[in-house]
Amino acid sequence: MVTTNQSPDLTRVRPTTVADSRGYRVFQVVNTTVLLLVAALTLYPFVNLVAKAFSSEGYIVAGQVNLIPRGFNTTTFTAVMSDEMFWLNYRNTVVYTVVATVIAMALTTTFAYALSRRELRGRTFFIGMAVFTMFFNGGLIPNYLLINSLGFKNTIWAIVIPNAISIFNLLIMKSFFENFPKDLEEAASIDGLTTYGIFGRIVLPLSKAVIATMVLFYAVSFWNNWFQAFLYMDRSDLYPVTVYLRNLLAAATSTESLGADSAQIAANVQAVTMVLTVLPIVCVYPFIQRYFVSGVMLGSVKG
DSSP states (O other): OOOOOOOOOGGGOOOOOOOOOHHHHHHHHHHHHHHHHHHHHHHHHHHHHHHHHTSOHHHHHTTOOSSSOSSOOOHHHHHHHTOHHHHHHHHHHHHHHHHHHHHHHHHHHHHHHHHHOTTOTTHHHHHHHHHHHHHOOOOHHHHHHHHHHTTOTTSTHHHHTTTSOOHHHHHHHHHHHHTSOHHHHHHHHHTTOOHHHHIIIIIGGGGHHHHHHHHHHHHHHHHHOOHHHHHHOOOGGGOOHHHHHHHHHHTTTOOGGGTSOHHHHHHHHHHHHHHHHHHHHHHHHHHHHHHHHHHHHHHHOOO
C-alpha cells in the first residue's frame, strides 16, 4: 500500500479582509478634512509672521503681505544679528534655560516621587501646601524685596530659583509615579536597592516619556520668560534675548542706532523679533514630539 503526502494547494488560499463600511469611510474623510483645516489655521499665523519678517515696509503698512513675502529684504534681520549685544543676550538665554531646566527637573522629579509614595508621613500636608501656591503668592513687591535681600539681583538665580518648581508639572509627574508598577519596585527592593537606587536605576529610566514632556514644558517656559530678568536685572549684558528683543520692539520708532532704515525696521521688527524668539523651540520640538502626547496622557491617568 502506497501512501502519498498531499500538501495543500497554497495558490487557493486567499487573504481575508473586511471591507470598510460606508460610515467609516465617511468618518475618515471628515476627520482628515477637519484635521487639515485645524493644521492650516494653526500654521497660518506663523507663516504670515515669517512673510512679514522678510517683507518691505510699504507692503506691510498697506496690508498686502499674506503668506508670501512682498518686496523681499533682510534689513531688520541684518540690523539685529549684526549687533554684538544680541549674541551675548542669546548666549545668556541658552545658559539660563539649560541651568534652570536641569534644576527644575531635579527638584520636580524628586518631589513628585516623594509625594507619590502613599506611605509618606505628612503626604496630604505637602500636597496641600504645593497646591496652595498655585492660587496664592506673596505678590510682586514682597518677591522683589526677597530676591534683593537674598543677593540674587543681577544673577542667574533670580530667574532660576523663583520658578524652580511648576506645580502643574509636579502634579502630572506625581500622578505618573503613582501609576508606576509596584512589582518592579518591590523586586528591586528585594534585590537590595535602596529608595535612591530604585528611583535612579528603575523609575527614571522607565519614565522617559513624561520626563521629556516636562523638559519641554520647562525649557519653553524659561526660554520665553522675560519679565523676571527685566525686573531683577539692571545690566544689559545679563539680559536674556527676550528682553533684548522686547526693548528693540519698544524702541522700534527710533532705530537709527542700528544703522539701518528706521522706517523699514519699525514696520517689521515685531515679526522679526517673534521669529528669532520662537525659532530655537521650533527646531528642538520635532525631536521630542513623540514623547509629548504619551507623556501627558500617562501622567494624567489615575490608577
